Amino acid sequence: SSELTQGPAVSVALGQTVRITCQGDSLRSYYASWFQQRPGQAPILVIYGKNNRPSGIPDRFSGSTSGNTASLTITGAQAEDEADYYCNSRDSNTNHVLFGGGTRLTVL
Amino acid sequence: EVQLVGSGGGLVQPGGSLRLSCATSGFTFSSYGMSWVRQAPGKGLEWVSAISASGGSTDYADSVKGRFTISRDNSKNTLYLQMNNLRAEDTAVYFCAKDSVAWPPNFFDYWGQGTLVTVSS
Numbered sequence: 549s550s551e552l553t554q555g556p557a558v559s560v561a562l563g564q565t566v567r568i569t570c571q572g573d574s575l576r577s578y579y580a581s582w583f584q585q586r587p588g589q590a591p592i593l594v595i596y597g598k599n600n601r602p603s604g605i606p607d608r609f610s611g612s613t614s615g616n617t618a619s620l621t622i623t624g625a626q627a628e629d630e631a632d633y634y635c636n637s638r639d640s641n642t643n644h645v646l647f648g649g650g651t652r653l654t655v656l
Numbered sequence: 657e658v659q660l661v662g663s664g665g666g667l668v669q670p671g672g673s674l675r676l677s678c679a680t681s682g683f684t685f686s687s688y689g690m691s692w693v694r695q696a697p698g699k700g701l702e703w704v705s706a707i708s709a710s711g712g713s714t715d716y717a718d719s720v721k722g723r724f725t726i727s728r729d730n731s732k733n734t735l736y737l738q739m740n741n742l743r744a745e746d747t748a749v750y751f752c753a754k755d756s757v758a759w760p761p762n763f764f765d766y767w768g769q770g771t772l773v774t775v776s777s
Contacts, residue, residue, distance in 0.1 A: 581763035583701075590751055590767040591701065602765060634701050638761060644715065645691065645703035645761050 550574070550639040552648035559654040560625045568620045568651045570635030577640040580618035582611060585632045585650075594633075595620060622653075630655045658682040658766045660752050665771035672742050672775070678735040678752030678768055686710075686730040689755035691764065692737045694748035694773075704750070705737065708759035715761075720746075742775045749773075 552572040560566035570580055579598060583591035593602050595611035608623045618637075622629055635648040664676040676692070692704040705726040706715045714726050725738040735752050749772050753764035 583764075585701075590769050591764075592767070593763065593765050596756070596763045596765070632700075636701075636763065643760050644717065645693075645706060647693075647701040647703060650700040 550642065550644070550646060552580075552635055552637060552646050554633075554635060554648035554651045556649070557652045557654070559656055560622070561656050562627065563624055565621065565623045566625055566653065568622075568633050568653065570618045570620075570648045571616055572637065572646065572648075573616055574637045574640045574646060575613060575616050575618050578637045579613060580611070580635045580637045582609075582618075582620045583634045583636065584629075585634065586630075591634065625653075625655050627655050629653060658754065660754060660766055660768035662750065662752050662768040662771040665750065665773045667774045667776065668742055669777050670743060670775055673738070673740045674742065674773060676737040676739065676750055676752075676771060676773070680733045680735065680752075680754070683754070683766075685728075685733040687758060689757060689759050689761060690726075690728060690735045691753045691755060691761060692726060692735075693751045693753055693764070693767075694746075695751070695770075696745075696748040699748075702748075706755070706761045707735070710758070713759050739773070742773075744775050747773060747775045 582595040585591040599611045691706040707726045727736045749770040751770045752768040754766040
């Protein structure tokens, strides 16, 4: 299958931990990267590779992979983390870029 | 500071054409692959097309293959997307994105602000 599947929405209480997941066969071959997108803005890379954060991304963001599932974990969620989150990888057959459908995070 | 500035969007009739541009600065443009990614109103991200650092390799989503052409001018540090035979379903904000490597696409470390394309009669 050449798809990445994400749950549509998740909520978390302020200061608590939340995990956002992404499933797809391509994740057995390639790491996922994760993007944060606030309304009306361009996506921002938050996690890439095995578990790497670009400069300027808080260390409360982390990534992991098990089998065909990649996860983005936010430990101690803040109000400014409220956004849409997208996973991204590559189709192992065609090399086409894939995006998950996105998960809307609400911080309560 | 890495900057990607998209332009060229607008209102076009079905069957029409449009050329998007993405002017870049702050990095060695000729060393990195580039992509176009779009987002229809209220929808998720959809990869459209990618081009290698040299311009010698390109790839397209099935939804645009044969209608869109990606290109780059490394002397002008600019990426392009020529869109022909546009359809209503091509209506979206189009983002240009810088890849982390030359080829094949790996991950996108910088994004432009997006340019809106509206296909309607």
